[in-house]
Amino acid sequence: MVSSCYITFPTTFFAIRAESVLKNQPYSFKMVPVPRSISSSCGTALRCSCDDISALKNILLQNDLELEGFYRLEESGLKTPVATTLDLDH
Amino acid sequence: MNKKLNLYFDNAATSWPKPEAVYGAAERQMREACGNPGRSGHTRTLEADRLIYRTREAIGRLFNIPDPARVVFAYNATDALNIVIKGFLEKGDHVLYTAMDHNSVLRPLGRLRRDQLITTTIIPCSFQGFPDLEYLESAYQPNTRLLVINHASNVTGTIAPLKEMIDSAHKRGVKVLVDTAQTAGVLPIDVQNDHIDFLAFTGHKGLLGPTGTGGLYVSPGNDLKPLREGGTGSQSELDIHPESMPERLEAGTMNSAGLAGLLEGINFIFDVGIKEIQESELKLRKYLYAKLQSMKSLTLYGPSDSNQAVAVISFSIENTDCGEIGYILESSYGILCRTGLHCAPLAHQAMGTFPEGTVRLSPGFFTREEDIDHLVHAINEIIRFTTG
Numbered sequence: 001m002v003s004s005c006y007i008t009f010p011t012t013f014f015a016i017r018a019e020s021v022l023k024n025q026p027y028s029f030k031m032v033p034v035p036r037s038i039s040s041s042c043g044t045a046l047r048c049s050c051d052d053i054s055a056l057k058n059i060l061l062q063n064d065l066e067l068e069g070f071y072r073l074e075e076s077g078l079k080t081p082v083a084t085t086l087d088l089d090h
Numbered sequence: 091m092n093k094k095l096n097l098y099f100d101n102a103a104t105s106w107p108k109p110e111a112v113y114g115a116a117e118r119q120m121r122e123a124c125g126n127p128g129r130s131g132h133t134r135t136l137e138a139d140r141l142i143y144r145t146r147e148a149i150g151r152l153f154n155i156p157d158p159a160r161v162v163f164a165y166n167a168t169d170a171l172n173i174v175i176k177g178f179l180e181k182g183d184h185v186l187y188t189a190m191d192h193n194s195v196l197r198p199l200g201r202l203r204r205d206q207l208i209t210t211t212i213i214p215c216s217f218q219g220f221p222d223l224e225y226l227e228s229a230y231q232p233n234t235r236l237l238v239i240n241h242a243s244n245v246t247g248t249i250a251p252l253k254e255m256i257d258s259a260h261k262r263g264v265k266v267l268v269d270t271a272q273t274a275g276v277l278p279i280d281v282q283n284d285h286i287d288f289l290a291f292t293g294h295k296g297l298l299g300p301t302g303t304g305g306l307y308v309s310p311g312n313d314l315k316p317l318r319e320g321g322t323g324s325q326s327e328l329d330i331h332p333e334s335m336p337e338r339l340e341a342g343t344m345n346s347a348g349l350a351g352l353l354e355g356i357n358f359i360f361d362v363g364i365k366e367i368q369e370s371e372l373k374l375r376k377y378l379y380a381k382l383q384s385m386k387s388l389t390l391y392g393p394s395d396s397n398q399a400v401a402v403i404s405f406s407i408e409n410t411d412c413g414e415i416g417y418i419l420e421s422s423y424g425i426l427c428r429t430g431l432h433c434a435p436l437a438h439q440a441m442g443t444f445p446e447g448t449v450r451l452s453p454g455f456f457t458r459e460e461d462i463d464h465l466v467h468a469i470n471e472i473i474r475f476t477t478g
Binding site: 020 | 127128129157322323325326332334335336
């Protein structure tokens with residue numbers, strides 16, 4: 001089973017700003033349509049490795065970005081993946 | 091097609107020509123990257139989002155705005171001025187503005203005044219278009235909340251004493267709205283150093299972009315009530331428009347083709363350098379002013395010292411209708427300019443040219459000295475003809 005993590009944003013502006021802020025950072029990530037199992041205000045989310053999500057969150061917050069939520073998705077073939085909300089403060 | 095139609099002296103209305111990249115970028119955006127920004131999640135949408143973000147950053151760099159979230163796009167400067175005037179002012183407020191202001195300021199303020207929501211005071215201006223700073227000092231009232239500053243006049247080119255006026259307002263806790271329709275892309279503007287609260291700009295004049303582009307800067311801590319609400323592609327389940335900037339003040343599909351062109355216009359300004367553009371326009375104004383100054387029967391308006399003006403010159407010819415001069419310039423010489431009141435009736439009252447108006451000549455970055463020589467030759471012939 002493969003899992004990937006997602007950061008969601010309140011508006012498109014912050015999604016694109018996140019991409020711009022992170023483009024010169026040594027992490028790989030991708031801007032993707034928000035998966036259906038995640039509820040988000042903005043249609044574009046950032047997908048990254050679950051090993052990196054805390055580091056990415058910290059960089060974004062240091063750059064005054066407004067973030068909405070953090071999720072882990074367990075993918076299993078073509079079945080709808082299960083999303084778990086992450087509490088990154090703990 | 092009139093082959094003579096090639097001398098353009100109406101850059102204060104809209105700049106022409108645009109840098110070549112501006113045309114190409116607008117077309118490319120429509121042909122190849124046309125997704126609705128902020129809406130779907132596909133790559134074209136993302137490309138449109140990125141383009142708009144880059145344009146915000148470019149505006150930020152041009153005006154030294156540190157946070158691109160404070161850059162809001164609008165149709166033009168008029169739209170941006172309306173967003174500030176109608177989104178900031180509240181019932182009982184008093185507003186100061188100057189006689190050089192454009193109808194884009196006079197009319198929205200006039201409506202609020204007629205609706206008995208606000209009161210206003212006009213700061214008179216000299217014959218050359220400079221606001222009376224002593225009068226300004228005495229014009230504040232306890233409920234004054236906003237001073238509107240016309241950074242440079244679209245009739246005379248007169249540059250307002252921005253720093254003195256902003257200092258004067260801020261000493262009393264009054265916010266300033268700067269209308270940069272004639273100065274963005276031509277004069278250096280720094281919202282942090284100049285302590286500007288609200289700045290309105292247009293994209294199709296000095297910024298060399300397409301019409302239908304423009305916007306505003308809103309300084310932190312000054313949140314405006316939105317003038318329009320609607321689709322943003324975010325928080326779609328709520329019937330509440332997003333509160334966070336810049337979406338707070340933007341609704342509906344953005345003009346991404348226009349903004350693609352605008353970005354290239356701004357990039358052109360960065361490539362050439364704003365100082366170089368300023369010097370080039372100053373040189374053209376000096377050259378034109380000196381030639382016109384030597385003509386008999388011709389009255390010039392605006393500052394005689396070109397350092398105090400952008401490249402806009404107004405004139406009239408004794409006993410000659412300015413509309414007629416404009417018509418002859420175009421029909422006989424292929425020279426395009428603007429005649430009349432230029433949407434700034436109070437400026438003409440200050441200069442004593444109301445209601446007749448003036449002939450306005452506004453060279454731009456791409457104007458050549460030889461174009462001015464042709465223009466001057468044409469005006470000389472018109473004077474000879476009309477004054478016998």
